[in-house]
Amino acid sequence: MVIRFYNTYTKKKELFKPINKNEVTLYTCGPTVYKPIHLGNARTFLIEDLLRRHLEFSGFKVKQVMNITDVGHLTRDDIEAGEDKIQAEARRKKVTPKQIAEVNEKDFYAQMKQLNVLKAYKYPRATDHIKEMQDWIKKLLKNKLAYEVNGSVYFDISRFKNYGKLSGNTIANLKAGKSGRNLRSEDKKHFYDFALWVNDSEHLMNWKSPWCAKGYPGWHLECTVMATKYLGKQFDIHMGGEDNIFPHHEAEIAQAEGVTGKRWVNYWIHPRHLMVDKKKMSKRDGNFYTPEDIYSRGFTPRQLRFFLISTHYRTKLNFTFEALEASNKSLQKLITFIDDLQNASGRSAKDRKNLDIDGALSALRVKFIVSMNGDLNISGALGALFTFVTRINKHMRSGYISPADAKKILIQLKKFDKVLGVLFWKGTDKLSLEIKQLIKQREDARKKDDWATSDKIRDELRGMGIELQDVGAKTKVVVKFNV
Structure with a gap:
């Protein structure tokens, strides 16, 4: 191509x-x-x-x-x-x-x-x-x-x-x-x-x-x-x-x-320029944030990378914390999708009509590559990826994605990540402020024997890529996917 x-x-x-x-x-x-x-x-x-x-x-x-x-x-x-x-x-x-x-x-x-x-x-x-x-x-x-x-x-x-x-x-x-x-x-x-x-x-x-x-x-x-x-x-x-x-x-x-x-x-x-309140971000004008400023607010390098690459390079990007939060939700959808694939245990997609994993992956691959070949159209590439994720999630919830199906998808996602650099993160992101607060809330709930709240927060954190392992009165935090 x-x-x-x-x-x-x-x-x-x-x-x-x-x-x-x-x-x-x-x-x-x-x-x-x-x-x-x-x-x-x-x-x-x-x-x-x-x-x-x-x-x-x-x-x-x-x-x-x-x-x-x-x-x-x-x-x-x-x-x-x-x-x-x-x-x-x-x-x-x-x-x-x-x-x-x-x-x-x-x-x-x-x-x-x-x-x-x-x-x-x-x-x-x-x-x-x-x-x-x-x-x-x-x-x-x-x-x-x-x-x-x-x-x-x-x-x-x-x-x-x-x-x-x-x-x-x-x-x-x-x-x-x-x-x-x-x-x-x-x-x-x-x-x-x-x-x-x-x-x-x-x-x-x-x-x-x-x-x-x-x-x-x-x-x-x-x-x-x-x-x-x-x-x-x-x-x-x-x-x-x-x-x-x-x-x-x-x-x-x-x-x-x-x-x-x-x-x-x-x-x-x-x-193009990165904007703040629709003005060019610059040190000279004093209207700028450093990456460390963003991390101090509880965000991570992985989230920042995804936000900054997700808009086409010839489009000015207006920075707001609301936009960063919205971008993070999209990234989290991809992280959760990968987590679910790694734990997939359903029946083979071959057992369900209108679900051809090989065909779907082939179509995704073409759309992703054609978009990126077209002047780095990252919006088109990510759009194709999210459409694919939505479709596969539907079948996964119905129990029709087997470990073999999931493996095929993960192999392709790892190839795409050679371009994106965000899906299979090898960085050392710190826990965000939001996650730290949830862990503290869960610890407080456990002390009060409020097991319903404790389990609810555990499930919420699991969806964010954080696995909690309780050992007696202490809790071990396992970051399965840095967020």
């Missing part, structure tokens, strides 16, 4: 055809490690994980590189103003930038592990590639696509004819002010040129360069250099949040193709 993705570069859905037949090269913009990631960041990383998982499910070997930005990302990088984000945080906390970066990079890896995100092939740090960046700048200067002024080096957008093809912010639009950028600088030839190297002896992270005694690289340059180093002069897919389209990704293209003279990336894929 064919796979199609919406390509931001061409503004249409395109047949996916990798450069190398059986391997996909994938670059994903990683975190700027000045603070813990928020849910908007997490959604982007999870969509990237979903895409990678589906490609691997489809038989491709995926070589993924995700950068770690530990220098050069300014507080107003959309207009190249303000202070380096990591430096600003270091000043605020009275520690070194390196300490800030190390703590938040470590936290990032921990968050990705909790959310069941597959590890990338490589996580290159910007500060480990300063020489390569300086070498790239030299090539741009040689090609007359860059110029040096007072120790800083800028990219001359006017000399790159394809600038604006990704975002629509062509030079004509920039001159007219349609991009929203309004930066004036005495150093620049044009206000829309961007920095490749910044002369700044006061910056807490600085390096010697051919152009100044102390300076640091521009944020856009970092990704161009690291992606090319580890994936080659041409690679298949570049992903990142939609806020990176301009100026970041537009600048990356100009820098890369300005040196190689070739089309750098074939497919650009951008997940």
Whole structure:
């Protein structure tokens, strides 16, 4: 079956055809490690994980590189103003930038592990590639696509004819002010040129360069250099949040193709924003939640992962706790279904008319794969899965799903979970606040010899994937499926 993705570069859905037949090269913009990631960041990383998982499910070997930005990302990088984000945080906390970066990079890896995100092939740090960046700048200067002024080096957008093809912010639009950028600088030839190297002896992270005694690289340059180093002069897919389209990704293209003279990336894929009260979630605006904020409310990484991947990536997702609760109910339906299958003891489906397990599984498989092949249509894939669950549940309640039937279904669900990463959870979710409260209520009921309430709560918890084993006055909690 064919796979199609919406390509931001061409503004249409395109047949996916990798450069190398059986391997996909994938670059994903990683975190700027000045603070813990928020849910908007997490959604982007999870969509990237979903895409990678589906490609691997489809038989491709995926070589993924995700950068770690530990220098050069300014507080107003959309207009190249303000202070380096990591430096600003270091000043605020009275520690070194390196300490800030190390703590938040470590936290990032921990968050990705909790959310069941597959590890990338490589996580290159910007500060480990300063020489390569300086070498790239030299090539741009040689090609007359860059110029040096007072120790800083800028990219001359006017000399790159394809600038604006990704975002629509062509030079004509920039001159007219349609991009929203309004930066004036005495150093620049044009206000829309961007920095490749910044002369700044006061910056807490600085390096010697051919152009100044102390300076640091521009944020856009970092990704161009690291992606090319580890994936080659041409690679298949570049992903990142939609806020990176301009100026970041537009600048990356100009820098890369300005040196190689070739089309750098074939497919650009951008997940939409996560919203809070219909406004973009961002650290700058202070309207954000971190994953830890969500866990402190009694939710778990498994629930959060399911919520963040369940809406199509090109649809803005509005976060509310009510929406998270509703998503959790859907996830719980799948968890309970798997639990019931593992305990199925009914008659064979062959004994019941209009119930063909093999045929139903085949139809489900086609619908799931076709949906995911169609620009990662997760809504269609999950819709097909829930329709199947409803149908099988009906027969299971009637006693017509045997252990052999259940095994066939479980095998297929495990295959789907290579894409979803939520059904057969291997994480270490903590018990939610709701579950803890129910366990406490049951303990109180047992102390009062209120066995009816005790049994009712036990059954309720069993449906939530929690098995209670009473040993004398004590109760052992067994998490059969983390929720």
